Amino acid sequence: MSSKKRLPINRMGKFYDYLDFGLENEMAREFVEGDLNFTVILFRVDRLKSQTDDTYGEPDVEEIKFHPPIELKVRPMLEESESKDYSEGYFRYEEYGNLTFTIFEDQLIELGVDISYGDYIGYPDREDNIKYFTVVNDGKINTDNAKTRVGYKTYYRKIVCTVADVDEFNG
Amino acid sequence: MALPKKRKKDIDIKVIDPQGGPKNWTDQFLEQNKQFLPRSVDFEDLDAGFVEFVENDLGIVVKGEKIPVNFLTLQRWNEFAKLWPNTDKFKNVKIPFISIVRRPNPETGTNPADFKIPIRKNFPYMQIPVWDGNRKGADIYGIPNPVGVDMIYTVRFFTFRMRELNILVKKVMQTFASAQAYVNIKGHYFPIMLESIGDESQITDLNSKRYYVQSFEMKLQGYIVDSEEFEVKPAISRTFITTEVDERRPRSIVRFIKDETEKDKTLKVIIQYLPSAPTSLKFKTDNRTNFTTIATNNVSSYTIYKNGSPVSLPFIADTEDEITISIVKTDSTKIAEITLNGLIII
Numbered sequence: 001m002s003s004k005k006r007l008p009i010n011r012m013g014k015f016y017d018y019l020d021f022g023l024e025n026e027m028a029r030e031f032v033e034g035d036l037n038f039t040v041i042l043f044r045v046d047r048l049k050s051q052t053d054d055t056y057g058e059p060d061v062e063e064i065k066f067h068p069p070i071e072l073k074v075r076p077m078l079e080e081s082e083s084k085d086y087s088e089g090y091f092r093y094e095e096y097g098n099l100t101f102t103i104f105e106d107q108l109i110e111l112g113v114d115i116s117y118g119d120y121i122g123y124p125d126r127e128d129n130i131k132y133f134t135v136v137n138d139g140k141i142n143t144d145n146a147k148t149r150v151g152y153k154t155y156y157r158k159i160v161c162t163v164a165d166v167d168e169f170n171g
Numbered sequence: 172m173a174l175p176k177k178r179k180k181d182i183d184i185k186v187i188d189p190q191g192g193p194k195n196w197t198d199q200f201l202e203q204n205k206q207f208l209p210r211s212v213d214f215e216d217l218d219a220g221f222v223e224f225v226e227n228d229l230g231i232v233v234k235g236e237k238i239p240v241n242f243l244t245l246q247r248w249n250e251f252a253k254l255w256p257n258t259d260k261f262k263n264v265k266i267p268f269i270s271i272v273r274r275p276n277p278e279t280g281t282n283p284a285d286f287k288i289p290i291r292k293n294f295p296y297m298q299i300p301v302w303d304g305n306r307k308g309a310d311i312y313g314i315p316n317p318v319g320v321d322m323i324y325t326v327r328f329f330t331f332r333m334r335e336l337n338i339l340v341k342k343v344m345q346t347f348a349s350a351q352a353y354v355n356i357k358g359h360y361f362p363i364m365l366e367s368i369g370d371e372s373q374i375t376d377l378n379s380k381r382y383y384v385q386s387f388e389m390k391l392q393g394y395i396v397d398s399e400e401f402e403v404k405p406a407i408s409r410t411f412i413t414t415e416v417d418e419r420r421p422r423s424i425v426r427f428i429k430d431e432t433e434k435d436k437t438l439k440v441i442i443q444y445l446p447s448a449p450t451s452l453k454f455k456t457d458n459r460t461n462f463t464t465i466a467t468n469n470v471s472s473y474t475i476y477k478n479g480s481p482v483s484l485p486f487i488a489d490t491e492d493e494i495t496i497s498i499v500k501t502d503s504t505k506i507a508e509i510t511l512n513g514l515i516i517i
Contacts, residue, residue, distance in 0.1 A: 058332040060234065086384075087270045087327050090243045092250065093263035098378060129260075136378050162379055166259055167266055167331055 012152055021152050028155075029104050033073035040101060041122035041130070042070045042115060043169070061170055069122070070113055074101035074159075076123065099123055099133045099161040105142075105154065115139075120169050121161050132169050133161030208296065208312055210357040211398035214277065217322050218242065220356030221391055222271060224363065225326055228346050231338045233267060238328075238339075242271040266382055267330035269339075273322060280319020282362065282392035291315045293402045301405075309406035317394035326387040327371070336383050343368070343387055354391070361393040421445040423452045429515070436515035444498060444507040451497040461487045462513035469507040473498040487516070 009018070032038075049065035052058070079097025086093065099121065108114060121133045137160035147154050222242045231238050239257045241264075243250050254264045293313035301308050328339045346352050347365040354361050371384040428439040438460050444450055463485040467473065475482050476495040488494050500507045 056333045058334060086264070086329055088272055088325075089245070090250065090272060091241070091254070091264050091268075091270055092247075094261065095263065095380065160378060165266060165331065165380065165382075 009153060012150065016150060016152055021149055021155070024149055025104065025106060025155055029106065032075055032104070033107065036073075036075065038074055038076050038101075039071050039124070040074050040076065040099075041124075042072050042113065043067075043120040043122065043132075044070075044113065044116070045119055061167065064169070066120075067113075070111055072103055072111075073107065074103045076101040078123070078125075096131055096133075096163050098136075098163075099131075100158065101161075102156045102158050104156050108157070115157070115159055120164055121159075122171060130171060132164045132171055134164040134169065136160050136162050208314065208398070208401050208403075209359065209396060212317075212357055212359055212394065212396045214320075214322075214395070216356055217320070217361070217391060217393045218273060220354050220361070221273075221322065221324055221363070221389075224352070224354040225269065225271060228352065229269075229326070229339065229342055231335075231342060233335050233338070238267050238269055240269045240271065242273075267328070267332075267335055270327045270329070272325045272327070274324070278321040278323070280392060280394055281321055282319055282394070285317065285319040285392075285394055287319070288316045293400070298406060306409060308409075311404045311406045313402040313404065314396070315400050317396045319392070319394045322391040322393060323366075324389045324391065326389060328383075328385045328387075330383050331381075333383065336385055340368075340385060356393070359394075359396070361391055364390045364392065366390050421448045423448045425452060425454050427456070436517065438513050438515050440511040440513070442496060442509045442511070444500065444509075446504050446506060450500060450507075451495060453493055453495045455493055456488055456490060458515040458517075459487065459489050460513040460515050461485060462511050464512045466510040466512070467498075467508070469501045469505055470498045470509060471501045473509060488513075 044067040046065040046067050050059055051063040051065075077100045079100070081094055081097050083092060083094045085091055101121075103115075115135060115138050117135055117138045119135045119138075121135060122130045123133065124130045137158075139157040139159050142154050142157050145151060147156055147158070149155055222240065226240045230240060241253055241257075243253060251262065255262065257265050257268060259265055293315050296312040296314050299310045299312060301310050328336065330336055343365070351362045351364050354363055366388040369386040369388070371386050372382065373379070373384065374381050423445060424443040426441045426443075428441065429436060436458070438456065438458070440454070440456075440462075442452055442454075444452070465473075465484060474497045475484070475486070476497070477486060477488060477492050479493075479495070496509060496511070498507055498509065
């Protein structure tokens, strides 16, 4: 939740300021968004228009309404798939590993979007396939040291997604 | 007088046959079993019957589609073969679905209605009339005491939604409202007990796929009927009473008693006519003998023949003469005896 009241960041002011931060950020974004160009599609759930079951809030696939999909340039990390079973060694299935990606906060600000818990992410891993994931950790709290530039300011978010079943979201 | 407004207008005036009643028992039985003997039941039949019970009695429809029920064994190709209609493009089974897993080891039957008889002898089951074209008979059908078995099944329902879970749980509760349900497998009724309801939902791991898993452990109290052990024996269709007559008759007994102490050797011929033995007897003597007297017992009359000609005492019999004595018994059921006394002529 952002506040209208602005507080200047004065830490490390003698050798690192917003100009340095901005420069490094632009260089990094150019590399990630321009050179690497990994693209995912964000499907944001329209929480106002989506109809939900009164008691349980469990909408069917067709009852979930979305905002227009948006392409995001990210740095994805897709875990190895696993062969599992549903029941005592029976009903084997192999599922994609979790998708974790990082995204610059500036990109989200520029696009005017936010990624929230429960949104859906499409990752086109092949020419003929888009795998869909659901956001299980939207990384909104990202002020840890690793996500800042030398402790000056947070500049990216780490989003963790897990596989979305077709009964939940079919693209 | 006007009829009341709420008078009954749909009186059933159909003629009811007072002799009607239920259909003949044999017809009912044949209709159910298609044969006189009960149909055999093995483990595969019990499994198939249980799967059918889950599909029909516990099956649910969600959004117009019947939730698939899958009963699997460990064969991998079999798993694929059964599941492929309900898989995604990566051939993963799609949720929701119902799974049935049977504990591989059947246990000894615990159904109190199944009596356990120590020696598995064949018991007469029913008598079926037969007609061979000539006469009416019957076949006796016999089967041994069935072997009771308990089959433990775990039925699991996988779904993403609580409201779908509610539908199945409600159906299970209604079906097992009396603690048990019944399944008809090949004409045999077996009880199914709901042992427990468990929850194996994958909910706690936030970073992985989450779904509900409700498990229902059920025990099918069945028995095994092996048609190889059935026995069909013809019943008694006709009784013959026969009397055999034994043609062998006892022979009369002839004993020759010589008294060699006398100078004139005496000879005593004792003839015993046994009951049912011929009353005529022939004999020859080893010596020339002069028969002089005769004594009888249980003989009303007698006739002595020498070489076929009747003679009277005294008479002399040579060694080559054939003596025949015919008698008439006083009491034919008793032994008759004649003693012929004579002297051997040297």
